Amino acid sequence: MSVPLVTDCPELTAAACTLAQAYGLPNELKEEPFYLELFLDGLALVWRTRTDLQPLRLSFTDGPQAWRQQQGGGRQEAVVRALGIAKGFRPSVLDATAGLGRDGMMLAHAGCQVYLLERHPAVHALLDQAVVHAKQDERIGGWVQERVQVLPRGSLIESETITGQLQAIHPQAVYLDPMFPERGKTAAVKKDMQMLQALVGGDEDADALLPAALALASHRVVVKRPSSAPFLAGQTPSSQIKTKKHRFDVYVKKAYS
Numbered sequence: 593m594s595v596p597l598v599t600d601c602p603e604l605t606a607a608a609c610t611l612a613q614a615y616g617l618p619n620e621l622k623e624e625p626f627y628l629e630l631f632l633d634g635l636a637l638v639w640r641t642r643t644d645l646q647p648l649r650l651s652f653t654d655g656p657q658a659w660r661q662q663q664g665g666g667r668q669e670a671v672v673r674a675l676g677i678a679k680g681f682r683p684s685v686l687d688a689t690a691g692l693g694r695d696g697m698m699l700a701h702a703g704c705q706v707y708l709l710e711r712h713p714a715v716h717a718l719l720d721q722a723v724v725h726a727k728q729d730e731r732i733g734g735w736v737q738e739r740v741q742v743l744p745r746g747s748l749i750e751s752e753t754i755t756g757q758l759q760a761i762h763p764q765a766v767y768l769d770p771m772f773p774e775r776g777k778t779a780a781v782k783k784d785m786q787m788l789q790a791l792v793g794g795d796e797d798a799d800a801l802l803p804a805a806l807a808l809a810s811h812r813v814v815v816k817r818p819s820s821a822p823f824l825a826g827q828t829p830s831s832q833i834k835t836k837k838h839r840f841d842v843y844v845k846k847a848y849s
């Protein structure tokens with residue numbers, strides 16, 4: 593599904609054109625159901641047919657994500673525990689299904705070196721711009737610059753991506769949170785996740801991610817699943833961390849030492 597990047601502000605026309613080119617997106621709006629709109633304060637994803645939903649603005653410096661980092665920030669977050677953060681030890685993590693970057697930023701905030709990989713062009717653009725803004729922020733810019741890198745758009749299961757930058761990174765851990773088809777059906781699904789799911793679909797090829805992640809990670813792979821979902825690729829994990837709605841399946845290759 594093609595997602596144009598456009599603007600309504602005449603003073604942003606040139607910037608929108610440059611960004612569209614940089615992210616390989618069209619710069620002209622036709623009948624597409626989704627588009628990215630450039631505002632003075634950044635990009636927003638608009639779902640044309642769902643006028644009841646606010647455009648999705650991704651920000652790590654304002655709103656719920658900033659709050660989550662200030663309050664939790666933390667080692668108590670299940671995702672952080674699943675990655676195996678211990679006293680004085682922070683693994684390097686490839687977040688290979690980065691999406692809106694919330695889990696990845698949480699891991700970076702907890703002290704991990706985090707590489708964010710996303711394959712959808714519009715989601716990649718939204719995420720990359722949010723990280724660019726976060727790097728310029730007075731409060732969080734320091735650790736974001738030091739620990740967060742958005743990789744060029746790609747996928748662990750596309751050979752062009754793997755032969756390039758990923759092997760050089762050699763992460764200790766790979767984190768996977770592919771879209772699960774059931775997600776959109778519950779009322780509790782957050783609006784931004786509904787929007788993301790309508791845009792990217794159900795990640796039907798997700799099973800292929802596990803062997804690729806296990807081949808790349810030196811120490812462990814962590815997979816986030818809804819509580820009732822089967823194991824990714826039908827593979828039983830070494831251990832699990834459970835929360836009310838989710839499970840973190842942990843596949844240990846070797847202990848961190």
Ligand SMILES: C[S@@+](CC[C@H](N)C(=O)[O-])C[C@H]1O[C@@H](n2cnc3c(N)ncnc32)[C@H](O)[C@@H]1O
Pocket residue numbers: 688689690691692693694695696709710711712715746747748749769770771772788792795798801
């Ligand atoms: C459920 S969302 C991830 C949410 C993310 N953990 C967060 O905290 O915002 C899944 C994302 O993974 C991306 N994705 C799925 N399969 C992928 C693959 N093979 N390579 C790269 N990205 C992938 C999808 O495009 C989607 O944006």
